[in-house]
Amino acid sequence: MINTPHILEKKTSSESETIELGLLFSNQLSPGDIVALFGEVGSGKTVFIKGICRGLRTEEPVNSPTFVILNEYQGRISNNKIKIRHFDFYRVNKSKDIDELGIDEYMGTPDSVALIEWSEHIQDHLKGNYWKVQFQKVNDNTRKIHIEFLQ
Amino acid sequence: MRKNSPDLITLAVETSCDDTSVSVMRGRNVLSNVVSSQVDVLKFGGIVPELASRAHQANIVPVVEDALEQAGIKLRDVRLIGVTYGPGLIGSLLVGLNFAKGLAYSLGIPFIGVNHIEAHMLAAFLEERHPDFPFISLIVSGGHTLLVHAEALGRYRILGETQDDAAGECFDKVARFLNIAPDNDSGMSGPMVDVRSRLGDPGKIKFPRPLGNSDNFNFSFSGLKTSVLNYSKKQEKWSEQEIHDICASFQEAVVDVLVSKSLRACREHGVGSLVLSGGVAANSRLRDILREQSQKSDVQLFIPAKSYCTDNAAMIGMTAYLKHLNGEISSLALAPNPSLRLIG
Numbered sequence: 001m002i003n004t005p006h007i008l009e010k011k012t013s014s015e016s017e018t019i020e021l022g023l024l025f026s027n028q029l030s031p032g033d034i035v036a037l038f039g040e041v042g043s044g045k046t047v048f049i050k051g052i053c054r055g056l057r058t059e060e061p062v063n064s065p066t067f068v069i070l071n072e073y074q075g076r077i078s079n080n081k082i083k084i085r086h087f088d089f090y091r092v093n094k095s096k097d098i099d100e101l102g103i104d105e106y107m108g109t110p111d112s113v114a115l116i117e118w119s120e121h122i123q124d125h126l127k128g129n130y131w132k133v134q135f136q137k138v139n140d141n142t143r144k145i146h147i148e149f150l151q
Numbered sequence: 152m153r154k155n156s157p158d159l160i161t162l163a164v165e166t167s168c169d170d171t172s173v174s175v176m177r178g179r180n181v182l183s184n185v186v187s188s189q190v191d192v193l194k195f196g197g198i199v200p201e202l203a204s205r206a207h208q209a210n211i212v213p214v215v216e217d218a219l220e221q222a223g224i225k226l227r228d229v230r231l232i233g234v235t236y237g238p239g240l241i242g243s244l245l246v247g248l249n250f251a252k253g254l255a256y257s258l259g260i261p262f263i264g265v266n267h268i269e270a271h272m273l274a275a276f277l278e279e280r281h282p283d284f285p286f287i288s289l290i291v292s293g294g295h296t297l298l299v300h301a302e303a304l305g306r307y308r309i310l311g312e313t314q315d316d317a318a319g320e321c322f323d324k325v326a327r328f329l330n331i332a333p334d335n336d337s338g339m340s341g342p343m344v345d346v347r348s349r350l351g352d353p354g355k356i357k358f359p360r361p362l363g364n365s366d367n368f369n370f371s372f373s374g375l376k377t378s379v380l381n382y383s384k385k386q387e388k389w390s391e392q393e394i395h396d397i398c399a400s401f402q403e404a405v406v407d408v409l410v411s412k413s414l415r416a417c418r419e420h421g422v423g424s425l426v427l428s429g430g431v432a433a434n435s436r437l438r439d440i441l442r443e444q445s446q447k448s449d450v451q452l453f454i455p456a457k458s459y460c461t462d463n464a465a466m467i468g469m470t471a472y473l474k475h476l477n478g479e480i481s482s483l484a485l486a487p488n489p490s491l492r493l494i495g
Binding site: 015041042046047060061063064066067068069070071072073106140 | 168169238239240241292293294312313314315316317319320323324328373374376377378380381489490492
């Protein structure tokens with residue numbers, strides 16, 4: 001992460017461009033990283049995560065965990081196996097509920113990478129270093145994606 | 152293989168996601184099927200119980216007691232335990248699985264770990280009129296959308312599945328864009344889209360049919376969701392009738408794709424039976440169109456009762472029972488698998 005810019009902003013104009021950006025971004029990730037995604041419904045969060053997972057060489061299908069809250073996939077960083085934990089807190093928006101889930105035990109562990117949709121709902125739990133990725137809809141197809149590493 | 156054990160008492164536990172559910176069966180007959188969200192006393196003040204494994208923990212004993220009492224069965228008469236071990240939320244799965252293992256161990260009886268998705272398919276066997284293998288299974292719920300060729304017990308081929316959002320999730324999100332209040336019974340907004348649609352014109356707005364014409368059996372609902380969202384933002388305020396029309400047109404797009412792919416799967420695989428299950432199986436438009444089109448295509452359609460389509464323990468019990476007849480048993484070392492796939 002040392003030689004990489006800590007802020008990046010890009011516009012994508014199709015789903016496949018968003019996937020491509022996620023794939024490129026996946027090269028920045030190290031085991032233990034947390035990627036917090038922010039943005040409204042349909043702004044490209046799941047699509048971006050598909051790109052990241054492709055970059056981390058996941059073989060399982062990557063789809064929305066809205067109902068189950070957490071999907072887990074196998075992936076690789078360099079040649080090390082890692083768990084990819086794909087969270088979605090759309091349904092969970094009370095701090096008390098989040099405490100009950102015990103998610104802190106699943107985020108930021110050295111054998112995993114956490115990708116978090118609806119991070120708006122877990123602001124209080126985002127401590128330490130993490131990647132903040134914000135999605136904004138410009139029009140039906142265009143998305144503005146802002147990536148930042150927060151320390 | 153045992154042909155039948157008509158008097159075998161099975162106790163089944165399901166805690167994979169939304170509810171704590173326990174069922175007691177005698178042979179193939181369901182004696183009780185208790186779901187926590189339907190038991191008011193067990194609702195937690197302010198906490199959505201389905202989200203918390205601690206809520207499952209608090210629920211499980213009273214739900215077991217309730218299920219045994221309703222069935223008129225004593226715990227010592229139970230001979231087999233069935234339990235979901237995936238897919239689902241890890242904490243919730245752990246509660247059910249550990250409870251079931253402990254119970255099996257203390258009673259000295261076998262337990263069988265069940266795949267939640269397989270159980271949705273085999274829920275068809277809970278009905279007197281049920282299909283024989285092989286059949287095509289369409290499973291549509293809040294968390295899953297897939298088409299499976301069920302060749303025999305334990306032999307399944309996934310023909311296609313959603314590449315992004317599950318159909319039920321899409322219904323729920325669309326309801327929220329349109330500010331449709333959730334259903335009182337389930338607390339979900341999705342089922343209200345069905346209710347609104349009955350008053351709307353399904354041909355009013357032409358929403359896309361994602362992957363509708365592709366030659367595989369995969370589904371994609373995220374693009375449809377986004378296009379309904381974009382459409383719903385065109386106006387600040389919609390009349391009631393306009394909301395009915397948006398609902399009906401959206402629902403038609405989903406139903407269209409689900410029905411055409413399911414029947415094409417039957418045709419291409421030369422299978423004459425189709426099973427619809429999962430929570431979205433309660434959708435009236437999906438049931439009607441599927442019934443009508445199955446008849447035209449000479450396909451026998453099987454839809455289990457609504458209480459067996461939504462997440463429930465009876466389907467876990469039936470699956471465990473069928474596996475038991477098949478001579479299967481699980482090891483006490485079985486661990487929960489949050490991303491368990493349908494294999495075989």
